[in-house]
Amino acid sequence: xxxxxxxxxxxxxxxxxxxxxxxxxxxxxxxxxxxxxxxxxxxxxxxxxxxxxxxxxxxxxxxxxxxxxxxxxxxxxxxxxxxxxxxxxxxxxxxxxxxxxxxxxxxxxxxxxxxxxxxxxxxxxxxxxxxxxxxxxxxxxxxxxxxxxxxxxxxxxxxxxxxxxxxxxxxxxxxxxxxxxxxxxxxxxxxxxxxxxxxxxxxxxxxxxxxxxxxxxxxxxxxxxxxxxxxxxxxxxxxxxxxxxxxxxxxxxxxxxxxxxxxxxxxxxxxxxxxxxxxxxxxxxxxxxxxxxxxxxxxxxxxxxxxxxxxxxxxxxxxxxxxxxxxxxxxxxxxxxxxxxxxxxxxxxxxxxxxxxxxxxxxxxxxxxxxxxxxxxxxxxxxxxxxxxxxxxxxxxxxxxxxxxxxxxxxxxxxxxxxxxxxxxxxxxxxxxxxxxxxxxxxxxxxxxxxxxxxxxxxx
Ligand code: 4AD
Ligand code: MG
Numbered sequence: 001x002x003x004x005x006x007x008x009x010x011x012x013x014x015x016x017x018x019x020x021x022x023x024x025x026x027x028x029x030x031x032x033x034x035x036x037x038x039x040x041x042x043x044x045x046x047x048x049x050x051x052x053x054x055x056x057x058x059x060x061x062x063x064x065x066x067x068x069x070x071x072x073x074x075x076x077x078x079x080x081x082x083x084x085x086x087x088x089x090x091x092x093x094x095x096x097x098x099x100x101x102x103x104x105x106x107x108x109x110x111x112x113x114x115x116x117x118x119x120x121x122x123x124x125x126x127x128x129x130x131x132x133x134x135x136x137x138x139x140x141x142x143x144x145x146x147x148x149x150x151x152x153x154x155x156x157x158x159x160x161x162x163x164x165x166x167x168x169x170x171x172x173x174x175x176x177x178x179x180x181x182x183x184x185x186x187x188x189x190x191x192x193x194x195x196x197x198x199x200x201x202x203x204x205x206x207x208x209x210x211x212x213x214x215x216x217x218x219x220x221x222x223x224x225x226x227x228x229x230x231x232x233x234x235x236x237x238x239x240x241x242x243x244x245x246x247x248x249x250x251x252x253x254x255x256x257x258x259x260x261x262x263x264x265x266x267x268x269x270x271x272x273x274x275x276x277x278x279x280x281x282x283x284x285x286x287x288x289x290x291x292x293x294x295x296x297x298x299x300x301x302x303x304x305x306x307x308x309x310x311x312x313x314x315x316x317x318x319x320x321x322x323x324x325x326x327x328x329x330x331x332x333x334x335x336x337x338x339x340x341x342x343x344x345x346x347x348x349x350x351x352x353x354x355x356x357x358x359x360x361x362x363x364x365x366x367x368x369x370x371x372x373x374x375x376x377x378x379x380x381x382x383x384x385x386x387x388x389x390x391x392x393x394x395x396x397x398x399x400x401x402x403x404x405x406x407x408x409x410x411x412x413x414x415x416x417x418x419x420x421x422x423x424x425x426x427x428x429x430x431x432x433x434x435x436x437x438x439x440x441x442x443x444x445x446x447x448x449x450x451x452x453x454x455x456x457x458x459x460x
Contacts, residue, residue, distance in 0.1 A: 004042035006076075010086045013076040018088060020047060021071045021096070023124075026107055029053075029062040036061070036090075038072060041129065044277040048087045049074065055090060065099035066106060067124065112447050119451050119460055127285065130278035131448055134271055135436050139223070141270035142244055142430075145263050146221050151246060154213045156206030156222040161198050162411065164208045166360050166404055169229045170201035171239075202227035205429060207245050208361070208414050211390065214247035214425055215417055221246035223432075233455050235444040236333075236382060238433060240453040247427035253363075253372040253389040256426040257349050260376055260385050261302045263430070264347070269298050271439060287441025293379075294439070296346070303348040305339075307331075307370065310350050313343055330357045331375075336382040347378045360404045362388040363426075364396055374428070381438045387428020394418040 003020055006013065022040035029035070032053050037046035049072055051058060061070070074088040105121055115122040122128045143153065159173050175195040176182065182193040191199040206222040213220045226243045246259060272279055272294060283291045305313070314325040314335050323332045331339075331350070340348055352370040355362070362371035376385035391397040397415055401408050408415065436448040446452040451460060 002042040003038070003040045003047050006047060006086075007043050007045060010076060014078045014086075016076060017073065017091070018076050019071070019073045020088070021069070022047070023067045023069050023099075024064060025066070027062060027064070027066075029058075034058065034062050036070070036072075038070065041124075044126075044130070044281075045085070048085060049090050049093075050077070050087050051090045051093065055093065057093065057095065060095060061093055064095065065101050066103055067099040069096035069099075070094065071096055112442075112444065116446055116452075123450070126281060128447075130275075130281050131436065131440050131442060132450060134275060134278055134440055135432075135448060135450075137271050137274050138267055138436060138439060139432070141267040141274075142223060142263070144270070145266045146246065149219065151219045151221045152213070152217045154206075154210050154220050154222050156203070156209040156224065158203050158225065158227075159196070159200055160203045160209070161196070161200055162208055162414070163201070164203065164205035164359075166406055167204070170204060171227050171229050173200045173202060204228050205243065205245065207247065207427065207429065208411075210245055210247045210427070211414070211425065212417055214249045214427070215420075215422065218249045219246070221427075231455055234333075235446075236434065236437075238445050238449060238452055238454050241445070241449070242432035244430040244432060245427055247425060249423050249425045251389070251426050252424060253351065253374060253426055256387050256389065256428055257302075257304070257351075257374055257376075260349075260374075260387065260428050260430070261347075264376070264384075264435075265298050267435070268294050268439065272298075282441050287380075290441045300346055302376070303344045303346065304351060305344075305348060306351050307353045310335075310339060314338065317342075328354050328356065333382050336377045337379070340377045340379040340382075345379070347376055347384075349374045349376050355400070358388070360400045360406055361390050361397070362400075363391045363424075364400065372426070376428075378438055380441075380443075381434050383431075384434050384438060385428050385430050387426065389424065389426035392418055392422050392424050394422075 001018060001020055003022060022038040024036050025039050025046050026037040034051040036049040036051060038049055039046045051061060071094040072088060072090055073092040074090040077087045077089050079086050104118055105124060123132055163170055182190045184190040203226055205226055206224060210220055210222045221244060223244045225240055227240050230237055279291055311325055311327050317338060319338060321334050325335060351374045352365060353373045354369060355364060355371045358371050358373050362373050365372055372389040374387050375383050378384045391400060394415060397418060398408050433445050433448050442448050446454060
């Protein structure tokens, strides 16, 4: 039986024979009696097993290494008081496999940096077990949130010819022999000879593709891996990360922000209720006060400030920033931190950024200088969400593309959406790993991805 089932309804099993399997997390013994702590990963806590020395393989059991696998039959002993856990008095223990003595995760606290060197083993520690369970529940909560609101989940392609963010940070997908590629008459690499017959990349965002589906269903979202060849070696950037991108037809920027705020609150609340033990662990060992911070967030109203106002706040702050604040340049991490941690003390939407620092598809505001964009910034993490209303006027969109040096012909399938019943619409992208960081207090994106892919990091 799963250990989770045992913990949830141990009262049904008191004085009865039970059988569990799992791995030995801890073991200690004296001459007459021994104790094992067993876990199968289904539940946060270990099950305590009492082993009397008259059990035939007592000696073998207590010479096993940490993380040896066993099958235990025994009788469930009721706890003496509410504070104590139940125990299993073993009647038979089968050894499934030993674990070598050089097992690198002995029972002491290891640093997250050290554990990063053991990606296939680190989920066995309590902290990472909790992180990846939160990751799983968060993903589920996101689907639940959108499903309950009638959004259709669209699987946008991972291989694509377009550069959704127009930032040129894409990983090429090719079957050409790059040492000796086919060339055209001018000597340029002939991509028409490649597998897809065109230059192909891993997607940086499913937004453009999902916009097409928004014009069919009104409310859609995509949730999948995205890839960016950004040369940013920071605790917040990964080359492979997951993104949630809803897209809503007949919607303006304010509607998009409302969905973003509702979603963040919903998923935080869901995980806090679903995983109280895990949240206690983060509160105790990763970030003191995180539960209080998240509870406050669920019950607060997110602040809103325009980019222009934010720049003024920063300029008037009297703070010495490493990067000076100037209207027209992007906000740096230190600026985002100041706004969320010192001015607003919580999440804040920054809206209406200068068009020159944002992507080509964002709706141009009446001032012709800013776009109807929003970033949701949160303390500790910085930019959690980026989104916008989309430019729905064909002429303006084509002009924005030209300004940004984008070949309109390549995106005709996209701009044509404006010619066939296009309506105002918008959406956003939530960086899933940043959400997991925010939810757990983990400070490095490498510690919330099961197998992180970052610059110069490929091992497994
Ligand atoms: O702000 P970004 O680039 O927006 C988009 O991709 C839009 N197409 C979204 C949309 O409107 N549908 O990325 C969205 C979010 C960021 O706010 C950030 O949380 C996360 O994705 N993100 C990254 N997370 C980890 N590593 C990276 N290299 C990231 N780049 C962006
Ligand atoms: Mg962004």
